Amino acid sequence: MTISEKELTIAPQEYSLLTDLYELTMIACYAGENIATKPASFELFVRHLPEGFGYLIAMGLEQVLEYLERLSFSEVQIEALKEIGIFDNAPAEFWSLLRAGTFTGDVWAVPEGTAIFANEPFLRIDAPLWQAQLVETYILNTINYQTLIATKAAKMRDMAGERTSLLEFGTRRAFSPQGAIWAARAALAAGFNSTSNVLAALKLGEKPTGTMAHALIMAIDAIAGNEDAAFEAFLKYFPTAPLLIDTYDTVAAAERLRERVAANEMKVTGVRLDSGDLAELSQKVRSQLPDINIFVSGDIGEAEIARLQKEGAAIDGYGVGTKLVTGKPVNGVYKLVDIDNIPTMKQSSSKATYPGRKQIFRTIKEGCLQRERLGLADETANNGEQSLLQLMMQNGKRKLNSETLDTIRQRTAKSVTSLPSATRQIDNPTPVEVEISNALESLRIEVEKRLSKNSTMNN
Structure with missing residues (x-):
């Protein structure tokens, strides 16, 4: 070269x-x-x-x-x-x-x-x-x-507490591919649990973490005719992964999942919310699915984490991107x-x-x-x-x-x-x-x- x-x-x-x-x-x-x-x-x-x-x-x-x-x-x-x-x-x-x-x-x-x-x-x-x-x-x-x-990650960990999961989702918002690797490392070193960046995770000896995007829900729903078919398809291959349930009606999706879980037709370990009033929605989802982990994402930062914690949101983990890797x-x-x-x-x-x-x-x-x-x-x-x-x-x-x-x-x-x-x-x-x-x-x-x-x- x-x-x-x-x-x-x-x-x-x-x-x-x-x-x-x-x-x-x-x-x-x-x-x-x-x-x-x-x-x-x-x-x-x-x-x-x-x-x-x-x-x-x-x-x-x-x-x-x-x-x-x-x-x-x-x-x-x-x-x-x-x-x-x-x-x-x-x-x-x-x-x-x-x-x-x-x-x-x-x-x-x-x-x-x-x-x-x-x-x-x-x-x-x-x-x-x-x-x-x-x-x-x-x-x-x-x-x-x-x-x-690292400083922003430490502040987020401080606000979220020790038991809440923090997931680094910032690769697409980082200032460069190299910056994305460094951002993942700094976040993990300052208190985050995992990163969605596959390369960064493997280089650092970590296990990458992620869920799904709205595209999967929309694609399978358009072809199969219902949102639940997308949930079933994803869990078939990734049975322990959280489901993204806010593509259409978050509460309705949670209710249907509750019925499926109660009937032993489906096993759900976690869900992710990416929009709406996260405090209110998380509480409603918790009432339907009391035994699953609830993750949230969508323009989350340290101030938003502090607010949600103060409002008693039913949240077990945060996926953080833009407000972590920029500023x-x-x-x-x-x-x-x-x-x-x-x-x-x-x-x-x-x-x-x-x-x-x-x-x-x-x-x-x-x-x-x-x-x-x-x-x-x-x-x-x-x-x-x-x-x-x-x-x-x-x-x-x-x-x-x-x-x-x-x-x-x-x-x-x-x-x-x-x-x-x-x-x-x-x-x-x-x-x-x-x-x-x-x-x-x-x-x-x-x-x-x-x-x-x-x-x-x-x-």
Whole structure:
């Protein structure tokens, strides 16, 4: 396969070019100025939580580590870059870096499923400057999207409770086929029970879950002359699958099923409702079929789940699609915080950052978050504090084995339940206040003075 091939699928060996152009142009500049191999640290964080979010659930680290392990440039890729003409003036060292290009740095990150807040780093990359710069685009893409899905999934699980089934139905609404796979993974890791995406389920070692569409009911009804023939046909091949009963008259369908079940003519384990007043309809269906599981779908989100739970809906599971895999983005940013052991920071209006390599210190007592402190990486944790950022990769090699979805799912649940109720509420949540350590604040003032002095000298 060549770079010019029109099929827009991505193979792992192409990940090195899945980057924004300016990452490469900056690397060429670094190479020409003889600073490309200087040690650098970049941190990924959000300046502000998305509207309506009280926290974020960090997700996507596994795919970041996989990417870094495979990072390299082939001669075909290097020749393709040369042919476009943009790098005609790039120094020879630039091409030497790419040819030798594998990731040799360290990765510090919070474990997937950890709740975090604004200005707290999801991860830090400590690596030669050109490597740390190159990986920005892919890391942001991976972390931002999976964190969005994981956070929404965690909120839905929190609203639905532990016993209610949550099914991920978002593949047709996800932003791309790759996004659909990541969305399924993030949802499962954050508390969902299953996904309808067959490929994602099989890749993740899970069993896909689904029901049927209205098309099957309509097709068989049109030919056979009645809706029940469609139910019978489907149960013949999938005897434990739920039946979709709202194609025509939901209550009438439930009544007929009750009669068939009572006469031992049919065994029904579950039904799905996809439209109408779901609270009222679920209660009516429960009165007809008290021993079956009732699933609902149709534009379901965390607010709708909370409303239905509050109204006493008779619902055993939710199928969630659009409102899980889309939404306001997690605007994670990736900023340089240290270069050649010199702490640095951005001072732009409304986009200022904290300098230096950092650590998150969290105090949990009796399962509840008591204090959150952002400090420098070389600070010592106080009594009772946990240091959240862990060394996940050293010198380009993993330090820990991949975690199972169950492990991440349990961490997510524990992390969410530790948060204050005001932070977990759906309407106007209150994020946890993150304290800035004295050492970090002192460094910020020191770096700010240095940068101001340099600015004055340049003027």
